Amino acid sequence: MKIVSLAKRRKSLSALGLAPFPDLTGWEGVQVETPRPKKGPDGALRPPAGDPKILLDADLCLRKGLRAGQALSEEALAELVAESARARAKSKALWLLSRRDYGEKELAGKLEREFGQEAAAYAARRMSETGLVNDAAYAQRLASQLLEGRKVSARQAVYQITAKGIDRDLAEAAVAGFSPDPKAQIRAVIQQKYSRCLSDEKGVRRTVAGLARRGFSFGDIREVLREWADAYDYNEDE
Secondary structure, rough: EEEEEEEEOOOOOOEEEEEOOOOOOOOOOEEEEEEEOOEOOOOOOOOOOOOOEEEEEEHHHHHHHOOOOOOOHHHHHHHHHHHHHHHHHHHHHHHHHHHHHOHHHHHHHHHHHHHOOOHHHHHHHHHHHHOOHHHHHHHHHHHHHHHOOOOOOOHHHHHHHHHHOHHHHHHHHHOOOOOOOOOHHHHHHHHHHHHHHHOOOHHHHHHHHHHHHOOOHHHHHHHHHHHHHHOOOOOOOO
16 A cells, blocks of 8 residues: 555644555554545535545654655554554553553553553553552552541542552552551541531431441441440430
């Protein structure tokens, strides 16, 4: 096949027109741009003219010296597409990391929808190798937010950290580093959110349900509620 056109689509992308256009069935991370239909003088939509174009990383096209009239084998095109996907996935990864922290698996999952599995895994791995992604440090920050900020239980914190793709051993180590006392956490949550709810049965049920959603055991919840019952003269079993 031959390159019939190569034009900058926008700052980071170039549109590569080919003849004949290859069958891209099963190719991962390929974006194909097709011309939009245009309205004729009578207002009717006309079929688009010209071949579809593959969108590639603009810097890659420049480095490879691609030009109109150049012949390309299907294998060479496939490698260009794969290399472009990796380059664009790395750029997107840097942008995502400028907005918030990610774990390696979480970042790869975010990128995969747009760039395919291989490019996403490559970009996430590169971010980890350069230190921009650090699962252990990320687990520590999440543990702090969950245990000290949101006041969830240690069990719930481990669950939420592993849900981000962090290895369970790292999650448990991060949580253990804070040595959370579940009863102290429950007391703090009640003081901040539920202290006015404990005067009647409905309020007590709401408090128990809210604490259970944070992952605290019913045994610890009931023990703390008994403390409040003794201190503030209400009956938690009413």
